[in-house]
Amino acid sequence: MTTGPVLAVDQGTSGTKALVVCPERGVLGTGYAEVRPRHRPGGLVEVDPQTLYASVLTAGRGALAEAGERVVALGLANQGETVLAWDPATGRPLTDALVWQDRRAETVCAELGPHGDELRHLTGLPVDPYFAAPKMAWIRRRLTREGVVTTSDAWLVHRLTGAFVTDAATAGRTQLLDLDDVRWSSRALDIYGLTGERLPEITDTAQPVGHTREFGYDIPLTGLIVDQQAALLAQRVTAPGAAKCTYGTGAFLLAHTGGRPRRGGSGLVSCVAWRLDGTTSYCLDGQVYTAASAVRWLADLGVIGSAADLDPVGGAVPDSGGVTFVPALAGLAAPWWRGELRGSLTGLGLDTTAGHLVRALCEGIAAQVAELAEAAATDLGTPLGALRVDGGLTRSALLMQTQADLLQLPVEVSALPDATALGAATLARLGADPDLSIADALPKERPAAVYEPRVPPDRAAERRARFRAAVAALPGS
CATH class of the missing domain: 3.30.420.40 (ATPase, nucleotide binding domain)
Structure with a gap:
């Protein structure tokens, strides 16, 4: 059993927020670093990956300094659909990070229109530049064939720990994940022309994946998740029928659907909410x-x-x-x-x-x-x-x-102003302490x-x- 404060980092579109969270005493320290993506004509939105990584370190170190206490684990939430190419040997970025709002892959999506129904059934997602796979394919066609091309979390985790992983919820934002089996889909990879790509290992959202010394001492990384699902967890939407909406750079409504994906016809996407101890929970997402x-x-x-x-x-x-x-x-x-x-x-x-x-x-x-x-x-x-x-x-x-x-x-x-970071903190605690229940790991609150x-x-x-x-x-x- 592992007890003590955890460091939770929410690497977002316009900034990175970090919290040191203690289960008994609440938030002990906070840190923040601004991120300003570049918006260019034609719907292009990009950011220097080194800025993302620097923001994680700045925010995390700030929270630790304010708390004045050592932490026992780290949880990381990420943007989800932001992608880049990078050298797995050195960690050096080979491209800018294409932010989830970026629309440059519209030409890729237009070509794949005939495969739209198949991809939606297979992955739960419509063909749209918002998701990671179209941007990954665009990078391979237009920028570089070198290195690996992944969502930003895989690169951040590699920089922190040397591991090459992504969590099941973030993998579900690529349009390359088989929604039912929660594994990389060879068919989706083939449709996108990405067959043969080296992709990160898919992990649970709460499990040890490595250690980092970037914050001054050895800290295990035990929680990984995409941002909106982190907020879903922090809001205690853990059973079918409830919904939450996070109002950040965009607004994102998620509704829990239980242990099986719900493929509806109303325009929402079906995706992984989280995977704990090998058991997957699903949600609808708008x-x-x-x-x-x-x-x-x-x-x-x-x-x-x-x-x-x-x-x-x-x-x-x-x-x-x-x-x-x-x-x-x-x-x-x-x-x-x-x-x-x-x-x-x-x-x-x-x-x-x-x-x-x-x-x-x-x-x-x-x-x-x-x-x-x-x-x-x-x-x-x-x-x-x-x-x-x-x-x-x-x-x-x-x-x-x-x-x-x-x-x-x-x-x-919510009385919790930083629900995404608190969701990451919950997963860090679960990953560090296998005997802990979700109910005990979640922050307790009443609406503000x-x-x-x-x-x-x-x-x-x-x-x-x-x-x-x-x-x-x-x-x-």
Whole structure:
């Protein structure tokens, strides 16, 4: 039995957050390092891999310094679909990391259209540049045939420990994993032209995979998982029928489906939630590509200063003033899967203010999440009773109230501001102590706030219908 604090690192799109977490005393230390991907014309989003690794070290060392205590294990959460090529002998990156938002592999996806149904049944995922395999194939076609090409977690773990592994949940984000058998699919590799690629070993999400000395002393790495599934675990969504949504760079709604994959027809993807002691749990997953990144876009334009202005600026007006914002700034994900579409602002007038734009953005994000929740309920065959939420944007009471209004469901805001990192901490504890149960390893919490719907169902339906009409009117739709 292993006891003591653990270090949990959440390597995200716009930054890396690290926590030192003690099961009895809570969070003892925090660290953060900003990451700023480069956005280039044509939907290209990339980042220097060395920046990612440096952010892991900076955030982790900062959390350890603040805690002032040694830890017994390390857990790492990752972005999921971000990929790069690298030299397995030296660890040297051979390309930039193509971020999950990157759309350059659209040509690969267009070619593979005839295989779409087969790939979706095999892997649970639609053919879309969002996932790792199209970007991996693009790198092999256009950049380099050298080294290995993997998701970013495999490279980070290799740099930390020398191991060449990925966890089952992250492997499920590639579109190369056989969803039922949880192993690399030779058929999917063949379709993508990746036959013969050296791929990392697939591990459980909680098990020792190696040791690192990058934080000053020897620490075992015992927890690995993709970010959204980490938050699903931290939110205690561990049984079928419950759902959570994380509002970060994007917004991601996941619903637990049990020990078998649920292949629905509502536009959500089916994927691995986690694998513990060789037993796989599955979930449904829906995505909004731009949430906090859309808020940052408004800030870059000078409409607001930062996300902290959403409530005071949006609260200055009673509604959106007839403005409808489809914040598809990097395309539309589930349930539409139209990555080529771009956003729109309609209903503008000379009387439109910054407050109206903020309200329209909040409504646009919330309307997309409402579509995901409706799709999850359809695929699960039962309505959701509430939506558990976490992430930085949950600090906005305006956004959360708008979400409850459009969902017509209670929205339960997590008291844990860093659910992804806490999910990684849970897995680190499970991997370090095989006798520990999930219930005992999970953080205990009650919602920090609960938002109940304040508008009648017919008003919510009208607002959602207006958003759907705006989506249908997007050029190219």
